[in-house]
Amino acid sequence: MMLTGMHVAIIGGDARQLEVIRKLVELDAKLSLVGFDQLAHHFTGAVKLPIDEVDFADLDAIILPVHGTTLDGNVNSVFSQEPIPFTEEMVQKTMKRCTIYSGISNSYLDDLVRKTGRKHVQLFERDDVAIYNSIPTAEGTIMMVIQHTDFTIHGSHVAVLGLGRVGMTVARTFAALGAKVKVGARRSEHLARITEMGLVPFHLNDLEKEVRDIDICINTIPHLIVTASVIAKMPAHTLIIDLASKPGGTDFRYAEKRGVKAILAPGLPGVVAPKTAGQIIANVLAQLLYQDLQKREENK
Ligand code: NAP
16 A cells, blocks of 8 residues: 555644654655644655645645644644644645545634535544544543542542543553443443443443542543532542543532542643554554545546
8 A cells, every 4th residue: 555646735733743744755645744844854755845835736635733723724833933824725726636634623624624625534533543542542541540649540449431432441441450440321232331341330310329439530521421519429539530522521610619639631642642643643544545546546
């Protein structure tokens, strides 16, 4: 599988994007790198250039950072001081088949994609990416718990909320470290799976009752679930780690008032394992670009 003949622009990003560059260079893609001027490393086959010198009409794909753009249409790069504008006008110059890739989206990017009619792939919506990313997320959660407790994970009582891609990995990982793990869910097939995993299931309707004896609560549900009345039932020493996307699922104001330590911990893969997180993105991107290339050859 090679990407010979594909022209890809990589615009901005952080350390994760270096793995993407490395992978695509290895696969022989032609790369235009924007926003990497402070990066000393030179990649063979990759040209660093400012955004206004990109040959948009020649591009097969545009790779944006995980966060896509800012709400006012700039792309952030940790390897450049300059803000990088990313506009509808630029995308209009591309060929119809040019695909835009990012991790997640926002209203600016959605609007640009709608107006230009280009295909946009949000990598973080993919099941495979979410499952791979759950591994560094669970490791980051272990780090946070160790930092904020004076007792071992082994032997502690942990409640994990949600049995999605993150919840399942986190529950399994804490159980493997010797914690006594119970998992809260609302679907009966999830309760069945929790049982099969050798963990203790409970229905989220019983959350207030179930938190009375816990040491650690790890939430993965992107919805207000750790409410004031739930926090009021927890032992005072309970540590809450909220992994759900901002603003999380915890009433942080009440937690603080009650003196229960509650921490919102977003973006753990990029923090604890940027190299792995970058490789996860790079591997999936390589496959998707290869599919784009095959489609292009078929349509010739
Ligand atoms: P997921 O697979 O969709 O799982 C979400 C879980 O939440 C599902 O089990 C779902 O159960 C449950 N849920 C959703 N809404 C609910 C509600 N109103 N009441 C009860 N349960 C509800 O998502 P994921 O991939 O595990 O990700 C979970 C969250 O973590 C997301 O917000 C994601 O952005 C975030 N995340 C954070 C990090 C980090 O570093 N902190 C890393 C990766 C992901 P049902 O099936 O019953 O709906």
